[in-house]
Amino acid sequence: MSKRHVEILPECYVDTTLISILLGNGVSHKMGCPSVAKEMQSGRLADRFAVGIVDNDKRKLPFFEQFTMVAENSNLHLFRHPQKPQFLIKIGGEAEAIETFVLACAKEAGIDLSLYGLEPDLESLKAKTKNTASVNDPQLRLLFQDLSKTGEVARLKMIIKYLVEKQYLSNDEELKTMF
Numbered sequence: 001m002s003k004r005h006v007e008i009l010p011e012c013y014v015d016t017t018l019i020s021i022l023l024g025n026g027v028s029h030k031m032g033c034p035s036v037a038k039e040m041q042s043g044r045l046a047d048r049f050a051v052g053i054v055d056n057d058k059r060k061l062p063f064f065e066q067f068t069m070v071a072e073n074s075n076l077h078l079f080r081h082p083q084k085p086q087f088l089i090k091i092g093g094e095a096e097a098i099e100t101f102v103l104a105c106a107k108e109a110g111i112d113l114s115l116y117g118l119e120p121d122l123e124s125l126k127a128k129t130k131n132t133a134s135v136n137d138p139q140l141r142l143l144f145q146d147l148s149k150t151g152e153v154a155r156l157k158m159i160i161k162y163l164v165e166k167q168y169l170s171n172d173e174e175l176k177t178m179f
Contacts, residue, residue, distance in 0.1 A: 116139045
């Protein structure tokens with residue numbers, strides 16, 4: 001992977017943990033979609049390469065509505081800004097939080113969450129992920145390491161690594177082949 005500094009902006013603690021595991025280094029945690037949008041739209045990244053990573057929740061932000069779809073499947077949605085060197089990745093199905101994505105990926109991979117000390121239901125997982133301690137939670141980190149080798153999480157990793165490597169030179173046709 002390139003040594004160039006790249007801005008990857010996940011919106012919440014569990015997103016930050018997951019993306020840090022996938023990239024093997026730190027990311028710029030933001031607190032909520034509005035913070036990600038603000039940083040990309042008018043903050044220090046307004047005209048720089050950046051990748052925002054948010055849940056595919058029901059809240060629609062005007063800045064993110066400017067982005068155009070590059071490719072998607074039922075769990076991952078990749079958008080590009082038409083004038084800025086920026087991308088947006090929405091994780092999960094329509095109006096779903098990332099925890100739903102994690103549960104679906106674990107089920108698809110045949111991973112038993114109890115082996116990680118986690119309950120296999122949405123509310124229990126949300127209780128675990130919705131606090132600052134989840135960023136360094138060893139159970140979540142181990143789960144995400146194992147998930148990174150399979151299915152949609154491996155696809156997400158491939159897409160982000162491609163964007164990090166290519167940055168301003170990324171190609172929509174190449175990105176579409178990853179879906």
